[in-house]
Amino acid sequence: MTRAIVETLRTLHGGAKTQDHGGVLVLANAWDALSARLVEEEGAAAIATGSAAVAWARGYRDGEDLPLEELVGAARSIARVAKPAVTVDFERGYAAEPALVASNVARLVDVGVAGINLEDEAKSADLLGEKIAAVRRRFGADIFINARTCVVLHGKVDQTQGVEEVLARARVFAEAGADGLFVPGLVDRAAIQAVARGTSLPLNVMLFPGLPTLTELASLGVRRLSIGPWLAELAYASARRAARALLRDGSYDAIFGGSPLAYPEVNALFPAAPTPTEQS
Known part of the structure; x- marks a missing residue:
């Protein structure tokens, strides 16, 4: 993995109309080498994994039940065969201590991973901010960090009334060095637009019933769409x-x-x- 690949991944979040989706980076999440190659063949500009499907394919429940060694192995097998940048859903980084999270990320970088998702805690954004800062200190620009907040997905805040909470967390993540903001659970148009306008980070949403079309998402300011486990569930x-x-x-x-x-x-x-x- 080279810095050029990471920079290409960053560019794909910039709204450039290179994918016929109005500037939205569409990620058809893969879970193994074959699914990664299939979505690559269909035109994927980047390959993203989803934690749930990767865990299920290896006999574990979602939620960091999958041993780190097996996750690294899955990432290695995907990066070995895929030409586009590979970004891995790394959940909470497999550690609470920020320095350990950075060490764990190093294992992914070593097998060719260009980007990661890191997830926050329900009660506070501060710990994720510290983790992001630790990863950024260690790798500089050589990793794309997508900061995920689950306050909407897990019902901590209502999506139409919790925009300020999401944006407050986004500020913590941005100051720590995040490259993107992932808010699964957002489907309301007004809430999506308010978050996109209120943060300096490219906004990533996740596919759920009721989500606006790709054309609408682009007009609302979304820069990345993840589909999560839907492809695996269909298969x-x-x-x-x-x-x-x-x-x-x-x-x-x-x-x-x-x-x-x-x-x-x-x-x-x-x-x-x-x-x-x-x-x-």
């Missing part, structure tokens, strides 16, 4: 339907009628391993 729902039809009804219809990706197409998404001659 798993399709797999469950096919398994149910096969195991309960003895039917292959849900498999062949679902237009599965062909083996050669999937295999070709990955580079061939070097031959012994190429390795020497």
